[in-house]
Amino acid sequence: MELIDIFKSIKNNVICCIVLDMIAAMLCVAASLSLTLFVQRIIDGKYIEAMYMILLNLGLYIVAYSFNYIYLIQKNKAKMLGTLKYREYITQIIRNAKSKIKESEYISKLNNDGNQIENAIELIFNLIDTILYVISAFVGLIILHWGIAIASLVIFSLNLILPRLLKKKSEENERLRSQNSENYLRNLTDFLEGYSVWNLYNKKGILTRLLDKENL
Numbered sequence: 001m002e003l004i005d006i007f008k009s010i011k012n013n014v015i016c017c018i019v020l021d022m023i024a025a026m027l028c029v030a031a032s033l034s035l036t037l038f039v040q041r042i043i044d045g046k047y048i049e050a051m052y053m054i055l056l057n058l059g060l061y062i063v064a065y066s067f068n069y070i071y072l073i074q075k076n077k078a079k080m081l082g083t084l085k086y087r088e089y090i091t092q093i094i095r096n097a098k099s100k101i102k103e104s105e106y107i108s109k110l111n112n113d114g115n116q117i118e119n120a121i122e123l124i125f126n127l128i129d130t131i132l133y134v135i136s137a138f139v140g141l142i143i144l145h146w147g148i149a150i151a152s153l154v155i156f157s158l159n160l161i162l163p164r165l166l167k168k169k170s171e172e173n174e175r176l177r178s179q180n181s182e183n184y185l186r187n188l189t190d191f192l193e194g195y196s197v198w199n200l201y202n203k204k205g206i207l208t209r210l211l212d213k214e215n216l
Contacts, residue, residue: 006082006085006086006117006121007082007121007124009081009082009085010078010081010082010085013074013077013078013081014078016074017071017074017075017078017125017128018128018132020067020068020070020071020074021067021068021071021128021129021132022132022136023067024064024065024067024068024071025129025132025133025135025136026136027060027061027063027064027067028060028061028064028133028136029136029137029139029140030060030140031057031060031061031064032140033140033143033144034053034056034057034060035053035057036144037053038050038053038054038057041053075122075125078121078125079118079121079122082117082118082121083117083118086117
């Protein structure tokens with residue numbers, strides 16, 4: 001049984017979770033925008049309207065966290081149903097088995113694969129959650145000002161691209177440093193193996209200069 005089959009079997013729960021999470025994300029963004037309106041009303045000296053904005057902000061956050069709480073319940077339910085679906089699948093295999101059943105093999109599948117399925121479902125839900133909040137935040141920034149949205153998109157893109165570029169450069173520098181260190185240690189070993197000869201002919205100064213040169 002593939003993970004996609006498990007998601008198909010719990011698609012109604014998945015859709016419910018996505019809708020709840022999307023509503024919670026939009027409400028959180030709306031609550032953040034209401035804080036902007038609050039600051040604007042304070043600047044304009046409209047203190048009564050500013051108070052209304054604070055109340056609106058509080059109400060939006062309460063509703064948003066309520067939806068988020070229901071979302072978490074539904075997500076845990078989806079994980080449980082997905083795990084149960086896999087257990088039913090394994091149980092059915094055992095029932096239909098025509099030869100001797102390897103008990104340890106199926107117990108291992110139930111434990112290990114069951115945990116992996118739960119972790120995979122959790123990971124997918126977290127990915128969906130992140131995508132929904134990013135989209136909602138971007139829409140909120142467009143509502144606030146399109147220039148801020150574009151600037152945020154550019155910064156977000158740079159945060160994704162720059163670490164990869166710097167990682168390649170860092171790996172190359174690390175490789176060169178490691179190679180130089182290996183060369184120095186190899187040369188140092190060779191020099192020290194012939195130390196008695198250098199010392200016999202009173203040429204330790206040459207050895208020192210060579211080592212200093214390699215160290216550079």
